Amino acid sequence: MADLRVNIAGVNFKNPVIAASGTFAFGEEYAAFLDVSALGGIALKALTPEIRPGNPPIRIAETPSGILNSVGLQNPGVDAFISGILPRIRRFDTVKIANVAGRTEEDYYTVIEKLNDTEIDMFELNVSCPNVKQGGVTFGTDPNSMAAIVAGAKARAKKPLIVKLTPNVTNIALMAKTAEDAGADAVSLVNTFTAMAINAKTRRPVLANVTGGLSGPAIKPIALRMVHEVYRAVSIPIIGMGGIMTGEDAAEFLLAGASALMVGTATVAEPDAMIRILGELNKFLDENSAATARELTGALEY
Amino acid sequence: MADLRVNIAGVNFKNPVIAASGTFAFGEEYAAFLDVSALGGIALKALTPEIRPGNPPIRIAETPSGILNSVGLQNPGVDAFISGILPRIRRFDTVKIANVAGRTEEDYYTVIEKLNDTEIDMFELNVSCPNVKQGGVTFGTDPNSMAAIVAGAKARAKKPLIVKLTPNVTNIALMAKTAEDAGADAVSLVNTFTAMAINAKTRRPVLANVTGGLSGPAIKPIALRMVHEVYRAVSIPIIGMGGIMTGEDAAEFLLAGASALMVGTATVAEPDAMIRILGELNKFLDENSAATARELTGALEY
Amino acid sequence: MIKKHDICRVASLEPLAKDTYALTLKVNGDMLKYFRPGQFAHIRLPHAGEHLLRRPISVNTIDREAETMRFAFLIQGEGTRRLSQCRPGDELDILAPLGQGFRVKESHQKIWLVGGGIGIAPLLSLRDTVPGREYTAFLGYKSREYAYERKEFEGFCKAVHVTSDDGSIGEKNFVTEALRRELEKEKPDVILSCGPLPMFRSLKRVWEEDGRDVETQVSMEQHMGCGTGGCYTCTCMVAGAMKRVCMDGPVFDIREVKL
Amino acid sequence: MIKKHDICRVASLEPLAKDTYALTLKVNGDMLKYFRPGQFAHIRLPHAGEHLLRRPISVNTIDREAETMRFAFLIQGEGTRRLSQCRPGDELDILAPLGQGFRVKESHQKIWLVGGGIGIAPLLSLRDTVPGREYTAFLGYKSREYAYERKEFEGFCKAVHVTSDDGSIGEKNFVTEALRRELEKEKPDVILSCGPLPMFRSLKRVWEEDGRDVETQVSMEQHMGCGTGGCYTCTCMVAGAMKRVCMDGPVFDIREVKL
Ligand SMILES: Cc1cc2nc3c(=O)[nH]c(=O)nc-3n(C[C@H](O)[C@H](O)[C@H](O)COP(=O)(O)OP(=O)(O)OC[C@H]3O[C@@H](n4cnc5c(N)ncnc54)[C@H](O)[C@@H]3O)c2cc1C
Ligand SMILES: Cc1cc2nc3c(=O)[nH]c(=O)nc-3n(C[C@H](O)[C@H](O)[C@H](O)COP(=O)(O)OP(=O)(O)OC[C@H]3O[C@@H](n4cnc5c(N)ncnc54)[C@H](O)[C@@H]3O)c2cc1C
């Protein structure tokens, strides 16, 4: 039984497995399938200042070893979250991360300020959602916008700030470094790759939104490379993700440089996947004589 | 029996299925498995001015629905190609495309000038190989370098010039437009995504080169999106590729905007895959009442 | 915790009609205990490999004693094709039961079932779960070759109205037109319906014109990810809000759901 | 065109030793016609799904009359695990025969076979393809549990020297040390060898010290893509040039190949 505890930007996690934003709703739904308090943390569904209906359906497509989604940040708005949902998820004894989104810089700041005095433990700045036409992803692809919004968020946030990076860039190490220099306490990567599926018979895109975000094992090799590159570029902790389906996948991300992990698509495929992954990671550590999960971080030999 | 003929930059292809560079060597090896002359064309293994040994092995790894390679442009050099190999592949009645690579701009020009008076039909400027440390990929990620090398190559080339784009960029439409404006007669995309595989037990990268290029069905949704984006940005023809394994995959790339297709990983998995894909594409066109392959190009409805 | 995620053994797989199969699984007691008609299972494909998504299939019949659940499905693509190749003894990873199902109240004594094509399948589960009501069924098939389970409906319904697109079985008519004819004569306490979207659109017209006071529940389809409410990919518009078909549905009130 | 790519039926699958299996396939005549010892097949996994790459496995024995090819393999990972679950009647997509194999000349009358672990398997194909020579075998196993096919070698070899790492079968020694001892007594016309890289490194030392004049051929392993010479991923350094194991090899001269 290895020691799975990790610490990210001063926050203690009982283990490094965190639900990825947008794939675990606000956690409640999963109480029927697993002990939510057994998870290291949960990144909640993205929150914006106002209620958002998201994109029209069809919103999901299956691709080889991957899935495409175009949910488009559907959420009840930060106020409804605070009054209606937060009191119900208080009972989960796990780190709660608010995924913060919006169209404008002000949107992000509004969400942060409203959540500052709640029991949310951390913020995850979602500057990388490919499913919204304006805002979102542009912050994540341009270093100047990135610097501005991270600095602005950091100045307002009373909790540690994670910046979630998009993989749709030429140089992700540069974007990570920009976030670090602007005050980010940690980075998480990767969000989804902008992609599309076509139904050749109908000659139409499968998704109503035309494009969506690709996640799952298909992208794991690119995500691993990016975590590895970012690890060499920054000194803040990294939360790695992209196609983690097994404990061994989790170990690979730790070795590449991650201090903790997020799991998204695996949960979509199998509601209790994170519990299985935790068990497998534990077993992997034992079998490979690692006493802690922490010692794997960046321990890749090459 | 649909009409499969296509024309790219004035060159006639009997059908749109072309062997992707680096996966079909110089074609000879495949005479044991298929009628090479039945293919629309073959993009030959990358050529550099001098002989190159490539990267050390292990050079290949399997990933979910993908493969990673780090061959690193191993080739006999353009002179040995012209004297030793070209005379032997003359017999194939198919469009022969030379994939041109190098470290410096001069390297590319040398290869082009040496091949100008041979029976090579087209050039494919490989500014996108992720497996060489210098050169190569930098030309493909920076618009200024791209413009310079494409203009230089175009000024020297006596055959139509295809520019092969890397997907490892923030804005592939911009890179395609840059190539078009600098004189490219066509673009081909995508080359492989920089990626890595880790053996968690040994704590080492699987590839000796640490990173390699990801290809195969895993990347198809991203490749399709990029072809679609480039189609809206340029008016030169597009050769689409990335995970084409079936005739229906081929049709999807045509619909997204490609005029012809390249097939790489499918051949690695199954030597005669291109013949199967051709048959399936033909059948698909017949069953979906398309009289020609050409009419699918860009015919996506949305 | 109720065991809603389990590996279940295939008890049998039989052809029902053209491209239509019945799959019977041996399931655990928890899956049957709280089962309500109209709920579905989310089935991982055999040898799933590169296929990450499960396939949602409504429960067709249940047998609490034998501890089995049966599904009827139509081959649409790779997923349903693979399911049609299952053999007894194979194992399937399933999530069940999911969704809210039909909301049948005490006051619903006279129940009319309106099904189109493979949408007929979930309606049969009423027989096993809500016995002792007066049922009438309206079954619309494409043609005789695709007709399945008519006999089963005849076994528990007072009347069964069969229509087909080409008249090769029952009357040549839209199933919703057969419904209209009967609605003009009498009204049930509730209409429970499942079928393709175009059928629901006709149903809505018939309902507006001849059945406005009759509570009508429709079971919607949507492409799904998790099936468990986590990913918000399976939405449809209900009373102005984006609802999850998997968790808030699949059954919605025809007055509220945008068709 | 010779039919080198075909769907072949599994005739049998038997355990040979711990984690070691023999897979026999019914193959087409073309695959056997030009077969040479040391060649391999490139096998697509059953239900390959997300696994795009084939697995290279040397031919262990052939039977021209029954039109079968047999492979012996050791479970290493997912691919070989799946092969070990094949059942008679299953179909496998294979490419065979590939590579150059051992180059046995008329002058090679006295042939010594040196195999380590699963590398012993391809050496048995000499029995079926180059009969009438004087064979001596040196077989190195990890331990008794992993020992397989010793009897078969005894059936056609003048002498069989068995070693194991722990002495649980044969003498406790490196197989290359057993070879050294015999080389000090007499020299064969050729040594044909297959085994892991560390064994080849010892073999090279033994060869340098005691067998410099003896032609020695080693069968190399490398991670492969196509198996057919197209992708250049399977290289090793031979006489200063990067050669393809799949097409130029897998057998190379010990003087030339970089170990
Ligand atoms: C709540 C619910 C209950 C259902 N009950 C039944 C049933 O009892 N019997 C039956 O035959 N079918 C039923 N369906 C439809 C069934 O889920 C689809 O036919 C099936 O998913 C198609 O998968 P495929 O791989 O064969 O087809 P493909 O077209 O290859 O599927 C590709 C992808 O699209 C999705 N998809 C395609 N069509 C549909 C659809 N109509 N609804 C949802 N997802 C779709 C698939 O799940 C898959 O992810 C139900 C759908 C829902 C939402
Ligand atoms: C010419 C040749 C002949 C061979 N003959 C035999 C034989 O007769 N019997 C036998 O048991 N094994 C043989 N091998 C080794 C066998 O190919 C590997 O053990 C097998 O590919 C491992 O696959 P896996 O999925 O079980 O293991 P994994 O480790 O999960 O494989 C992952 C990937 O690495 C590749 N790989 C891993 N190990 C090797 C290796 N040693 N050589 C080549 N590729 C590897 C696999 O092909 C796969 O692509 C031979 C290899 C070569 C090159």
Ligand SMILES: Cc1cc2nc3c(=O)[nH]c(=O)nc-3n(C[C@H](O)[C@H](O)[C@H](O)COP(=O)(O)O)c2cc1C
């Ligand atoms: C259905 C779905 C919805 C998502 N919604 C969000 C979101 O709201 N905010 C966000 O930052 N990331 C979102 N993501 C991205 C995931 O959090 C994660 O970054 C990505 O899926 C890669 O991890 P995976 O391969 O484990 O899924 C979403 C992903 C999926 C599949």
Ligand SMILES: Cc1cc2nc3c(=O)[nH]c(=O)nc-3n(C[C@H](O)[C@H](O)[C@H](O)COP(=O)(O)O)c2cc1C
């Ligand atoms: C083994 C291998 C070698 C490759 N070598 C080259 C090369 O020399 N030049 C080049 O432009 N692309 C090279 N590529 C990239 C392919 O031509 C193609 O762009 C890519 O693999 C995507 O297509 P696919 O998914 O069909 O393989 C190589 C790909 C593979 C798999």
Ligand code: FES
């Ligand atoms: S399918 Fe995930 S919320 Fe319905």
Ligand code: FES
């Ligand atoms: S495996 Fe492709 S060249 Fe050898």
